[in-house]
Amino acid sequence: MKLLRSAAAIGVAKKLYDEAQKPENQRRIREAVDKAKTKRARRPR
Secondary structure (H helix, E strand, O other): OHHHHHHHHHHHHHHHHHHHOOHHHHHHHHHHHHHHHHHHHHOOO
């Protein structure tokens, strides 16, 4: 059972990696990271 779960996890990870390589998704990822950074910077300490 663990072998099947590992294979599924590897398949999902490969799909995520492949999608992250596409230019339109890179832009989205970059925007999300920038948004998170600005939210974190505005948070009072």
